[in-house]
Amino acid sequence: MNENIFTTVCPGCSIACGMYVREKDDGTYDIDWRKDAVVNAGKLCRFGVRLSANLKAAVSKVDGNEVELSDAVTAAGNAIVDGAAFVSVGNTTCEEHLALMKLAESKGAVVNTGMGAFSSIPAECHSTMGVGVPLDAIESAKKIVLFIDPYEQYPLLVRRILASKKNGATVTAVGWKAVSLADDNKTIDPANYESELDLDNDSVIIAEINPSTDPERVMVLLNLAKASGAAIMFMKPFVNAVGCDLASKKTEQKSLDQIIAEINDGSIKTLVCLDSDLIEIMPDETAVREALGKLDNLIVITSRASAITDVAKIVVATEPLYKKAGTVVNAEGRALVGSGEGTDGIDVVGAMMGQPVGMYDEVHAALLATLGIEEVDERVVPEYEKPDYAAMDANPTAEAVETALVYAGGPFFWNGMVDDNDFVEMNLDMVTASSLLKGIPARIVSDKGEVAIKYKVSDVAPGVVLSNVKLPMTTGMVTSVTVSR
Amino acid sequence: MAEATAAETTGTDEWQPKIVMFCCNWCSYGGADSAGMGRFQQPPTVRVIRVMCSGRMDPVFILNAFLEGADGVLFSGCHIGDCHYVNGNYKATIKYKFLKAMVNELGLEDERLKLDWISASEGERYAEVVTEFTEQIKKVGPSPLKPEGVV
């Protein structure tokens, strides 16, 4: 009777909370709280606590049949042709991402991180967009403006913001839903952010960039930060989104929408996804499934079973994140390594381009060079260059909705998880106007279909049906709907 | 409809609490029926939920009733010694002790939770218990746990 202990990070979002995994003889595992972890002292949110139930290991497959890993690797190696597109949004280590970049390069392509905003915004802004402020700095801010709902989207930020309040900070939330810890909840036209928010050097802006983020909004926030001197932190839905961004050649990338468009117009025939499930990530699930169906080859290298592994032509299954050797860079820019020593993920990518086993050290060294550090020390946040950027022209439209389902992503949303607690939120007026009954699911209808789902009465903006889970009738991050009993 | 007129004159503007009451099948539910048989009038504030035994009275039910917005919760079973199921009502008293202590510590008014034994023959007493409890709740007012917008 023996147990293996792995120190690792939670793959739920870009905070990268420390945890340790207790793996039993039979390969099952349990998560536990690593209280000395520098990120969040071992505190975990619902996603992390339930990790072992949430994440299912992937199985190698070719044409839907289970195969040995080596056979899947061979099949993948043969199927990856020149002109293939590569996606890695940041759900794995920097080293694996770098290895994939090498593979892509050998096929004359780049690896897309899926963050459309990065492609549309000048490169000198990327560092600011990628690496945020240290989490400790949130606690010592004097003013915090939230463009996210920390409770649902990034639950582990809650304690940081609460700490800041204890230290005397005021918190303003701008968004669809009143955030209970905020001193002030506002709906502001983006044109008036600067005048209404009154920020300065001691302020921190917390917002999000995800694959569906409108670059115009990012520009507005960058301008706001620049004009006020406030620090800005963009949270990302993926654990290593920052690391992948740092490692990537950003400007040449395509957004996920572009990739889907190119699949649809036939210019992409082969797609390689590294721990990135487009079906889960993109709001219009049916459209993505349709597009993926048009590919000649969909090759998925991944550690976990998900929607995309069911439809992929080739699945190359790698070890779970907690077992992997490698580096993850979280939202603060802090580089973290776990105690895992597995290099399957890198070795399979190497094998696909005919590289011998043992590439890990090489890519790790390359990563350190990219990050500009000598060794990974989780207690030290590396210094990142933050070039001054020019204010950009942005013409964001004030977001107004009639009656619309609006997605606010959270760990469960981005990881495609459902559980019994799935629900949407709307305000009391909407509930009574729609004659909803207590305890009876609401019926939400869009052009594409309908669902019946539990609802919760919250302080949400009029006309908004807010959801943290994906519903199979949406067309985008905002979908026009009707609500009835 | 003389009754309607009567209702209008009884001052319906006054706030009427909503009380959730759990009754065991054998005694208290029978007591409630007996109150009807005897036409013992009482305020229409109580919503009775029938369970087989007061021992079935799960603290979850009572806590949930409060969270739903109950201004008061009554629960009732056979008199001690008369339990149809040997000693279910005795077990209920223990749960009640815990629950009562819990509700008190939580800061809900003590008056909002009450256990009373009512036998199947005690229709008049049933009406008295309901009437008195309603008055008691009217004095303490609406529950602070009542969610916004529910009636």
Added chain:
Amino acid sequence: MENEEPRIGVFVCECGVNIGGYLDTQAVADYALTLPNVVHTKVNKFTCADSGQAEIQEGIREHNLNRVVVASCTPRTHEPTFRACCKEAGVNPYQFEFVNIRDQCSWIHMWDWEGATAKAKDLVRMGVARSRLLEPLEESSVPVDQNVLVIGAGVAGMQAAIDFGDMGYNVYLVEKGPSIGGRMARFDKVFPTNDCSICILGPKMVEVARNKNINIMSYSEVTDVDGFVGNFEVTVLHKPRYLDTDVCTGCGACQEVCPVELPSEFNENFGIRKAIYIPFPQAVPMRAVLDKDNCIGCKACEKACEAGAIRYDQEAIYEKLTVGVITVAVGMDAFDPLPHNNYGYGLYDNVITTMEFERLLNAAGPTGGHVVRPSDAVEPITVGFINCVGSRDVNENIYCSGGVCCMFSIKNAQLLKEKRPETNHFIFYMDIRSTMRGFEEAYNRARDLGVKFIRGKPVEITEKENGNVVVRVEDTLKGEITNVELDLLVLGTGLVPNEGINEMGAILKLPRSADGFLTELHPKLAPVDTTTDGVFVAGCAAGPRDIAYATAHGSATAGRATRLLSVGSAPIMGITARIDEDKCVVCGVCVDKCPYGVFEIVGTNGDRRINVVEALCKGCGTCVTACPTGALEQSHFKNDQVLAQVRNVFQYGGE
């Protein structure tokens, strides 16, 4: 069926004007139709009438209903009716839900039309919410063993045994004492006819002994009962008599020679018995019994016994029986005035109890039928009787002993007066309760004989030097206080539960009422049934009653039990506890909580699980409450079904 989309029909009863006159039934029905899954509603004049039931069945057919909600009177009277109605039309009876808007709404809010209507809507909404979650259930059955156990061989138990035996069922008649016969064997005469008690009981005892189907187990006790209706596993302890009952002839030679003299229990401790003795002359079985606690081991009896029946080394035997049904007839005790010295009993020699008087009066008793007073063995001239000793008394027992003691005193005064007309008799009473046939006549006869009735509760008893006792009493009819000097005072002691009743109740899992007697299933409609299926109660175990009443009960238990025996199977209710083994963590809390022993932990280590013996479950749901995981559920009262009601008490205001 379970996953079928609910299609609910709501039927609102006007009950003539009983409901319709006090709340807006049409508004309730209209409201119900707005609720999810409700596809049909109808207001009936009388839902329970044939026409109303036909409307339900028509609704089920026309709208393809799979659930029915009736808002009318109370499930306590009408649930079976509507369940049967639903079943006939193809809806599972457990998917019928009753909403009480008459007894618990219209009748109690008669002057609040609006309030009653609003409440009725709430109740219907709660009912519909519960109905949505109701699951179809099947009632199952278990086979019934054809053997019968009767516990207690007093007159009630004997009657039950005879009836069972005559019907052809094998009966185990277990009696704690060395002979059957019970209390009645000790009475002199019985009211109101003044028949000689043993003269009428004796033949019945013989009848029991002769009945081939009755297996008398005297000097035996039931120590454990496991199992459930139709399949009870009974352990009987046969106490050692220290003699071979097959060899003993009941000649009594042993008791002649035994040198140890002890007070005779049969004679209420007047007179003596020996350490080895025959309980009484008419005992069945007519066998001796050796009281080992008091035996000095002289072995005189062994020498005297020509049959050679004595066995000093005999040991107790535990016998296991399997029976299908059980009649409990463990009888009663008379109230004991000794601990509190009620009316000077225990302080003054010439204060005795009715039972003692009964033995003194008995020709076969210790005095040969001469009533003498204890202090000087003189036959008394003035005798007083106090009724309600230990009953109708807030300090002792509040209940009335059913008129039994009133009649006792009347009978005894009358008997002595008839025997010795020179005697004077006073009966001190609160009320004379002569309720049954012939009782009032007996009362009148006593008055005609000159027995004096003084309505009043004596306040003080004093003893004079000559041993006479003086009763100080307010004659509440005259309104004056008098002192009555008596040669002998007899206390009309009430009936109390048998001392072993708590133990018996625990063994059989039967609840006791506040008066300490066993509780019948229903005092009016199921007077001999109990809350444990297959266990019936007869005679004084379930309350004070006279011989006729007890005998009738004995027969009644046989009748009720034969329903199960003759069919050969017993139904098991649908509302029992069930366990979800995936959720169960085998914490075992339910094992301790269940009063019926439904649960047991079986298996070892990782395979441990809770075994649920559904047939034992009475459906109280206490275990479900105790279960912390929610793995245990009570069918038809599942957690989510009850919570659905709780959660539908309230609604958003805009509806």
Added chain:
Amino acid sequence: MDIGDCYVGWATDEDIRTRGASGGLVTAMLAAALEKGLVEAVVVLKKLGEFEAVPIVTSDPEEVKATAGSMHSVPIVLSRYLEYGTKVALPAKPCDARSTIEQSKRGQVDIDTTYIVGLNCGGTMHPAGTRDMLDVMYKLDPEDIKGEEIDKGKLIFETKDGEEHAIKIDELEEEGYGRRESCQYCAVNIPRMADIACGNWGVIGDLAGKGTFVEINTDKGIAILENAIDAGAVEITPADDKGKAIREKVDGAMMKVAAAADEKYLSPIEGSHLDYYMNALSDCINCGACKTVCPVCACGEGAKCTEFSSASDTYKMSLFHLVRFVHLMDSCIGCGQCTDVCPVDIPLTHIYRRFAEPMQEEFEYKPGMDMTTPPFFGVDLIEEGH
């Protein structure tokens, strides 16, 4: 050897004796239990860093020996890690021992196959809090720390340069550092509910610092110690009366301190209780960690508190918390785990204690102190007796 006997013992192995705390008796005893087949597994504390060790299960005696001298662990939910009936020995602070006993009452641990080796405890510190404290109070770099100990009311850190840095614990706790709050008011220091209670209190004279004081509490305690002696892994000598008296004195002093802390931390709530609790719980993000780590909760993933409560409920408080308040009233041992893992820093242990303490006092039931009382409203069964 009899129940109630007290000894001072040490490991015979030189290496274990010097590396282990107080002569390495516990380590040697656990390793011997494995080696001689008394148990199939041992729970050991694996060091994740200077300030954190985690419990793991092993069948390898070498791994047991390697952990000599480790410190800081959290109460283990033994049933989460082991199948029922596994023969196991575990080192246990009083809260570990109490939680194991509570688990066994709920059928999660077979107490007959579980050897609880109790360790005296005067409190533990949260690793992250310790780092902060070193930084703020001691002005030391946490990475420079080599060891720590408590002596005469002072918390002493030894740095790699061999220097000792001491600050009074009172002073630290005044500033919000030091031991976990729940440890501050925990009055159980000597684990007499364990099979055998071990610690350094009462080891005096030449043996001070080189021996472990043990008190035998059960037959299993005798078995595990005798097993170690038979295996030649441990040597013992009877404890002398002076040592016993000193041990009692230390325990008494600790209990007094705890009582004072209890008074301080669990002082009456001023103002509205409901506001206090609503406010305290308002930031809950429904992660369920508090339940998962709770060592006296036997339920699995599904339980009444979670099944009937949903994040979609529009309630002013969550049913989850309210149900747990009731469920823990008779069983909370105040181990502090829920507070430790709460991602929004709700002082959960503190809150549970507020509900549990009055009832535990009323029913005179201190959970985890013995095997005789059944759990979860089980107190009624005792009352039923009379």
